[in-house]
Amino acid sequence: xxxxxxxxxxxxxxxxxxxxxxxxxxxxxxxxxxxxxxxxxxxxxxxxxxxxxxxxxxxxxxxxxxxxxxxxxxxxxxxxxxxxxxxxxxxxxxxxxxxxxxxxxxxxxxxxxxxxxxxxxxxxxxxxxxxxxxxxxxxxxxxxxxxxxxxxxxxxxxxxxxxxxxxxxxxxxxxxxxxxxxxxxxxxxxxxxxxxxxxxxxxxxxxxxxxxxxxxxxxxxxxxxxxxxxxxxxxxxxxxxxxxxxxxxxxxxxxxxxxxxxxxxxxxxxxxxxxxxxxxxxxxxxxxxxxxxxxxxxxxxxxxxxxxxxxxxxxxxxxxxxxxxxxxxxxxxxxxxxxxxxxxxxxxxxxxxxxxxxxxxxxxxxxxxxxxxxxxxxxxxxxxxx
Amino acid sequence: xxxxxxxxxxxxxxxxxxxxxxxxxxxxxxxxxxxxxxxxxxxxxxxxxxxxxxxxxxxxxx
Ligand SMILES: Cc1cc2nc3c(=O)[nH]c(=O)nc-3n(C[C@H](O)[C@H](O)[C@H](O)COP(=O)(O)OP(=O)(O)OC[C@H]3O[C@@H](n4cnc5c(N)ncnc54)[C@H](O)[C@@H]3O)c2cc1C
Ligand code: SF4
Numbered sequence: 135x136x137x138x139x140x141x142x143x144x145x146x147x148x149x150x151x152x153x154x155x156x157x158x159x160x161x162x163x164x165x166x167x168x169x170x171x172x173x174x175x176x177x178x179x180x181x182x183x184x185x186x187x188x189x190x191x192x193x194x195x196x197x198x199x200x201x202x203x204x205x206x207x208x209x210x211x212x213x214x215x216x217x218x219x220x221x222x223x224x225x226x227x228x229x230x231x232x233x234x235x236x237x238x239x240x241x242x243x244x245x246x247x248x249x250x251x252x253x254x255x256x257x258x259x260x261x262x263x264x265x266x267x268x269x270x271x272x273x274x275x276x277x278x279x280x281x282x283x284x285x286x287x288x289x290x291x292x293x294x295x296x297x298x299x300x301x302x303x304x305x306x307x308x309x310x311x312x313x314x315x316x317x318x319x320x321x322x323x324x325x326x327x328x329x330x331x332x333x334x335x336x337x338x339x340x341x342x343x344x345x346x347x348x349x350x351x352x353x354x355x356x357x358x359x360x361x362x363x364x365x366x367x368x369x370x371x372x373x374x375x376x377x378x379x380x381x382x383x384x385x386x387x388x389x390x391x392x393x394x395x396x397x398x399x400x401x402x403x404x405x406x407x408x409x410x411x412x413x414x415x416x417x418x419x420x421x422x423x424x425x426x427x428x429x430x431x432x433x434x435x436x437x438x439x440x441x442x443x444x445x446x447x448x449x450x451x452x453x454x455x456x457x458x459x460x461x462x463x464x465x466x467x468x469x470x471x472x473x474x475x476x477x478x479x480x481x482x483x484x485x486x487x488x489x490x491x492x493x494x495x496x497x498x499x500x501x502x503x504x505x506x507x508x509x510x511x512x513x514x515x516x517x518x519x520x
Numbered sequence: 521x522x523x524x525x526x527x528x529x530x531x532x533x534x535x536x537x538x539x540x541x542x543x544x545x546x547x548x549x550x551x552x553x554x555x556x557x558x559x560x561x562x563x564x565x566x567x568x569x570x571x572x573x574x575x576x577x578x579x580x581x582x
Contacts, residue, residue: 157572161565182575197529200577204568420535423573449533458533499550501534503541 147241148172151402158430168207189292244368254347271296275360282308286365291452314464324453370404390441392429399429461492536570
């Protein structure tokens with residue numbers, strides 16, 4: 135089918151990936167019928183803000199709001215896609231209707247992974263979760279956060295800001311898996327400096343005891359708290375694709391243009407795509423955006439559209455530290471200081487074994503394009519040294 | 521049409537600059553400078569991309 139014959143495009147999932155895909159489809163020249171289906175009641179919001187400004191600020195309840203969309207699509211909100219017939223090109227909705235398409239964007243993101251089905255286990259993924267958590271924190275409960283990744287640590291930081299007593303339970307040092315040992319140590323010290331107790335464990339589980347939820351560590355040591363929040367990763371929302379050849383092991387694998395097949399793109403948190411370090415899922419804000427732009431162009435223009443040139447961008451804010459990092463994480467070994475020194479403010483760079491550079495700014499205001507250039511310096515510097 | 525920045529919200533990520541380098545940039549102090557407030561129809565797509573990428577919705581088009 136030529137681009138002109140594409141009349142109908144359906145986008146399933148109304149998060150930042152779906153939204154950007156819809157905008158980008160228009161940008162790529164698609165002026166046919168565009169439909170977006172999303173199962174949330176709220177308009178798409180900035181999830182990164184939910185665990186940062188929204189948890190810590192006392193006043194600003196708007197930090198997560200995104201500008202209104204400009205794609206002019208038909209938006210079907212509060213409806214869930216529950217099946218796909220990829221051969222007949224139809225999406226089935228939970229109200230029994232079927233939507234035909236010429237091209238499909240799969241952008242249903244992921245949800246919080248849970249450790250139990252206890253009501254006492256709180257997770258943070260959507261706006262309702264953030265508002266509920268914020269309200270609970272206002273009463274200053276004691277909190278155990280299970281999970282020492284960026285989300286768990288941001289939640290812990292929000293707890294500290296709300297003046298709660300907080301313990302973080304993590305496998306190994308918090309953030310070490312994500313950021314590498316050097317940066318992880320900086321964050322762990324900042325957290326401890328603000329009174330956070332860090333507990334390392336192999337595997338924690340949750341149980342209900344006397345009407346409260348508590349955390350059981352490996353040697354049957356029990357942590358009790360008034361509030362238990364888990365932040366232990368995410369699960370891609372791909373169940374609705376069951377029975378199609380699009381899903382393997384719960385994720386959708388795509389090519390360098392974000393396509394799972396010529397007429398189906400998959401973007402954002404549920405997609406596994408080629409990176410220099412193999413096929414990976416990199417569930418980050420800017421991944422979702424970069425991906426969606428490339429995939430939208432590929433849906434309309436096919437092979438003529440350029441493949442993804444991708445370098446991850448990650449940021450976090452917690453315990454008075456603000457980090458921006460460009461390049462593939464984690465970062466191993468000590469950094470080279472481009473500016474500043476240990477603990478920050480600092481501008482640092484690393485060189486991966488394959489010569490690829492990465493750079494991080496800690497409490498250091500720098501535009502991302504400049505941070506990207508520093509990763510290039512790291513790479514050429516390494517080549518020169520070799 | 522005009523690009524409007526809510527300076528209090530801006531966190532200086534500069535993702536907007538990446539999306540629309542002709543319209544805005546971050547200065548040496550990491551403050552966002554809108555180089556072209558009044559935009560033309562032809563620049564709207566780039567401006568929209570910049571607005572969309574900002575994780576704190578500090579930009580809008582009026
Ligand atoms: C609290 C939090 C903080 C974060 N902080 C950062 C950060 O600081 N930096 C960073 O880079 N990234 C961060 N992330 C990750 C980032 O927000 C995600 O990578 C990004 O939002 C992914 O977008 P998405 O559109 O792929 O998925 P989602 O945002 O999950 O959107 C998918 C949408 O599809 C809907 N949906 C699901 N199934 C169906 C269905 N069957 N039918 C219809 N609709 C469906 C969902 O309800 C949802 O609205 C954070 C995430 C969270 C949760
Ligand atoms: S992306 Fe948003 S927060 Fe970042 S510099 Fe641009 S306007 Fe400011």
